[in-house]
Each structure stands twice: as C-alpha cells, then as structure tokens.
Amino acid sequence: MRLNTYQFRDSWFIAAPAPSVFDAVTDLARYPQWWPDVRSVRRIDDETAELICRATLPYDLVLQMRRAEQDAPAGRLRVHLTGDLEGSLAALVHRHPAGTRLDITQRVVAMKPLLRRLPVARPLFRANHALMMRRGQTGLRRFLGPPVAAR
Known part of the structure; x- marks a missing residue:
C-alpha cells in the first residue's frame, strides 16, 4: 500500500x-x-456536495x-470522493434490537499536498481521522435524541 493511501x-x-x-x-x-468537524457543506448539484472538514490537526480537507448509491430499504x-481525498466511502445501516449499527468503509488516496509530503506523519493523520469519527458518532447520537427503549 502506498503511503498516501488509506483505508478506514x-x-x-x-x-x-x-x-x-x-x-x-x-x-x-x-x-x-x-458533526463539529464538518465546518460547511455546499450543494453543487442534485448528486454532489462540497464539504470542508477540520478535525484536530490544523488543516482543512x-x-x-x-x-x-442510495438504497434506503437495503x-x-x-x-x-474527489478533492483533497479521492476514492470512495460506503456505509451500511443495520437494524439492531436496541437501535442501529452503522458500518462505514473509506478507501482514499490523499491528494492534499500536506498529506502527500509528510508520510512520516501518517500515524497522526490516522489518529486525526479516528478523533473526527468519534466526534461524528457522538454528534449523531445527540442529534437523533434519547436512546430507543430495548424490546
């Protein structure tokens, strides 16, 4: 795997x-x-949006x-994804007795020059991503309200 290729x-x-x-x-x-790390979203067309993200490290993506693909029943x-990261993101929403499990897979190549020039910082970039995802999960939990009662 190339140093500027990531899978999460x-x-x-x-x-x-x-x-x-x-x-x-x-x-x-x-x-x-x-999601506090998603600073802005701009709609480009019916299928495309531009997001500006910044997690803990001082750079924007x-x-x-x-x-x-968007298949709600499944x-x-x-x-x-294009821009500072190129590749794909897939998500699968699974029903669960006490709520929902959301599995997210990202396969990307870093195109942003900072991410390409500093391969020794790869562990920092991965940690930055993990913190961003943790804040996303916490934010989505709050946004969707109190827990569903167990059945």
Whole structure:
C-alpha cells in the first residue's frame, strides 16, 4: 500500500431507528448541525456536495462527495470522493434490537499536498481521522435524541 493511501473502517452504534440514522447520514446539508468537524457543506448539484472538514490537526480537507448509491430499504449508501481525498466511502445501516449499527468503509488516496509530503506523519493523520469519527458518532447520537427503549 502506498503511503498516501488509506483505508478506514468504523462501526457506530446509534440508539435510534435505522430509518432515522439513514436519513441523517444521507442529509449532507445538516452535517454541520451534528458533526463539529464538518465546518460547511455546499450543494453543487442534485448528486454532489462540497464539504470542508477540520478535525484536530490544523488543516482543512475540501471534499466533493458524489452520490453513487442510495438504497434506503437495503440501508446502503456509497459516494465517490474527489478533492483533497479521492476514492470512495460506503456505509451500511443495520437494524439492531436496541437501535442501529452503522458500518462505514473509506478507501482514499490523499491528494492534499500536506498529506502527500509528510508520510512520516501518517500515524497522526490516522489518529486525526479516528478523533473526527468519534466526534461524528457522538454528534449523531445527540442529534437523533434519547436512546430507543430495548424490546
């Protein structure tokens, strides 16, 4: 694997119904309301949005996300990424008795010059990503409200 290639896998448990989780993760315009690391979202067209993200390290990532698949009944979402990261992001929403599990897989190549020039900082970049994802999970939990009662 090249030093500027990354693969991330995250699983989030959200104590909310699967349709609510799916709706929240497909509504990019509302990301800044619940995900503090997503600083802004600008709609480009019906299938594409531009996001500006900044986690803990002092640099922004500018990403264009273009919808490739959005299948609510199957709980599948996939987008193509271009900009500072190029590749794909796929999400699968699984129903769970106490809520929902959201599995997220990202396969990207870093295009931002800073990320390409500092391969020795790769562990820092990975840690930065992990912190961003943790804040996203926490924010989505708060956004979707109190836990679902166990059945």
